[in-house]
Amino acid sequence: xxxxxxxxxxxxxxxxxxxxxxxxxxxxxxxxxxxxxxxxxxxxxxxxxxxxxxxxxxxxxxxxxxxxxxxxxxxxxxxxxxxxxxxxxxxxxxxx
Numbered sequence: 001x002x003x004x005x006x007x008x009x010x011x012x013x014x015x016x017x018x019x020x021x022x023x024x025x026x027x028x029x030x031x032x033x034x035x036x037x038x039x040x041x042x043x044x045x046x047x048x049x050x051x052x053x054x055x056x057x058x059x060x061x062x063x064x065x066x067x068x069x070x071x072x073x074x075x076x077x078x079x080x081x082x083x084x085x086x087x088x089x090x091x092x093x094x095x096x
Contacts, residue, residue: 002027007035 003020007030010017020026021039025047028036039047071077078084 004029006030006032010038 002025003023004027005017005020007028010028017026017028017038018040021043024039024043026038027034028038030036078087
């Protein structure tokens with residue numbers, strides 16, 4: 001969970017807010033409403049790297065699901081373990 005501080009806390013106790021910002025994103029409110037986002041350079045870079053990794057994972061997942069749907073629509077699926085092993089043996093024989 002991201003830390004939330006008021007603008008007053010930032011003004012009166014900046015070291016507390018900076019300490020939290022070294023760990024991650026800090027949200028600053030002004031008169032009770034969201035106003036600013038504050039973080040250290042390292043926390044910012046870490047957040048960007050995490051978001052990139054999440055986006056890459058999502059893209060791979062969507063691709064895999066899309067391929068799975070295409071396989072089902074084309075009839076390339078099995079409904080039992082025995083069929084799966086038979087199909088794997090078939091594929092192995094054809095690739096050898």
